[in-house]
Amino acid sequence: MSSSIPHQRPDAPSFPCVDANESRAAKLATQANKLTFIKQNNQNQVKIEDVEGEGPEPVYATPTPATYQSFTSHYPLLLDYGGVLPNFDIAYETWGSLNQDKSNAILLHTGLSASSHAKSHPGNDTPGWWERFIGPGSDYAIDTEKFFVICTNVLGGCYGSTGPSSPHPEDSKPYGTRFPIITQFDMVRAQWRLIDSLGIHKLYASAGCSMGGMQSIAAAHLEPERVRSIISISGTARSGSTAVAMRFAQRSCLMSDPNWNRGFYYDGMPPHTGMKMARQIATITYRSGPEWEQRFSRKRRVTPLSDDEMATNVNNPGDAPKLCPDFLIETYLDHQGEQFCLKYDANSLIYVSKAMDLFDMTKPALMDIDQHRKRNENKVNKELLGSKTSHSMEPPSLDSVQVNNRKPYISTAPAVPYAQELTEGLTRLSKIPVLIIGVHSDILFPFDQQRELADSLRKGGDPERVKFFALDGPWGHDTFLIDTSNVGGAIRGFLI
CATH class of the missing domain: 3.40.50.1820 (Alpha/Beta hydrolase fold, catalytic domain)
Structure with missing residues (x-):
């Protein structure tokens, strides 16, 4: 007996964040010839x-x-x-x-x-x-x-x-x-x-x-x-244990991505999902709770009114909660991870962050x-x-x-x-x-x-x-x- 794929069910909720990740993976796969993360030049x-x-x-x-x-x-x-x-x-x-x-x-x-x-x-x-x-x-x-x-x-x-x-x-x-x-x-x-x-x-x-x-x-x-x-x-x-733990969590995200392939991914798909997750964790450590409370508080994203709703003056009561980025702080983290996941080499992140952990004077x-x-x-x-x-x-x-x-x-x-x-x-x-x-x-x-x-x-x-x-x-x-x-x-x- 075969089971249906969840996102094909008519009653299944939508997951735009998952869709975006799958879309990125598909794009990388089709652009593999351009996306050779490695380019060797005359130097x-x-x-x-x-x-x-x-x-x-x-x-x-x-x-x-x-x-x-x-x-x-x-x-x-x-x-x-x-x-x-x-x-x-x-x-x-x-x-x-x-x-x-x-x-x-x-x-x-x-x-x-x-x-x-x-x-x-x-x-x-x-x-x-x-x-x-x-x-x-x-x-x-x-x-x-x-x-x-x-x-x-x-x-x-x-x-x-x-x-x-x-x-x-x-x-x-x-x-x-x-x-x-x-x-x-x-x-x-x-x-x-x-x-x-x-x-x-x-x-x-x-x-x-x-x-x-x-x-x-x-x-x-x-x-x-x-x-x-x-x-x-x-x-x-002297790197403290909390910072070491946070960087370990980032490396774990990267190394758990199947595309990481024990560090040998340069002729294939980069570990973009793990990289995005790692950056989200890092972003949490880069800013502060007081700043985020001022900027985002508990505000959630609101879908703009449609033309019909605008024409009929229908009030927007606010979107129902979602499992994908919903709070503004979540959308911020999602954006930070999204824009970084193909900007930096995953192995460099692993090696350089480990060097930070090892620092002790x-x-x-x-x-x-x-x-x-x-x-x-x-x-x-x-x-x-x-x-x-x-x-x-x-x-x-x-x-x-x-x-x-x-x-x-x-x-x-x-x-x-x-x-x-x-x-x-x-x-x-x-x-x-x-x-x-x-x-x-x-x-x-x-x-x-x-x-x-x-x-x-x-x-x-x-x-x-x-x-x-x-x-x-x-x-x-x-x-x-x-x-x-x-x-x-x-x-x-x-x-x-």
């Missing part, structure tokens, strides 16, 4: 093709020097957990001019899914993800008449830098999940090679937001003598990574035989760093069991001026994490070198993208 790079139009981030389907610049390292890069990249590319863009002694460079680190396109420029007039914070003149947080700004797509990303969608050197097919596990330190090591290639010895500032706030610290930890100052906005020195965690690297050093040393230049970024051991004239600092924040370990892990930053910005409404990187970072830095060196700003805006984690007045003002004042 031997793999890119993500945008099939849905312009997105919030520029997509480099046909890269040219006018769109962004590309740095290629031909020396092997040893990764923290034993992997080796024989060579790699880093996509980057710049604004402003490097001064004669190359002392005015600011390295801007990005959030998880951002590209190098932080600001529009003649080669790409699309507004960047930090468009209103960078520009000529004192009205901007970072004045490009004074500073030379460099922003990269991170190692592991999919907007021009080497990542899981890039060709494996052995067979030219996408790495997929053959790509090695990476850390924030690995991403920063790749950036330091770019900085070396530009002839820059010391950064005026290592600055970043969200994940970039982690990297701003990591860059100074690896090369403390090469960073004049640090700006960490809505970042953390406490001394025991750093010592554990050091042990992993020491066990695998021979992998790179063999490949570097004959090379004139060593590209090792290994700093001195933690125990060898001494801080003179340390001033006492008493924290008023609640004590955490890892406080002393975090202070010890941040020792290499003890002489570097730091700006930390936290937001009370941030639920992804809670405000207490920025306060912990500030307190640990103050305990480990001169407390007055650490500037801490606490913001009360309702926009949650995304405040660093929105609040040009307070975030921008704090940065501008710090860089003077």
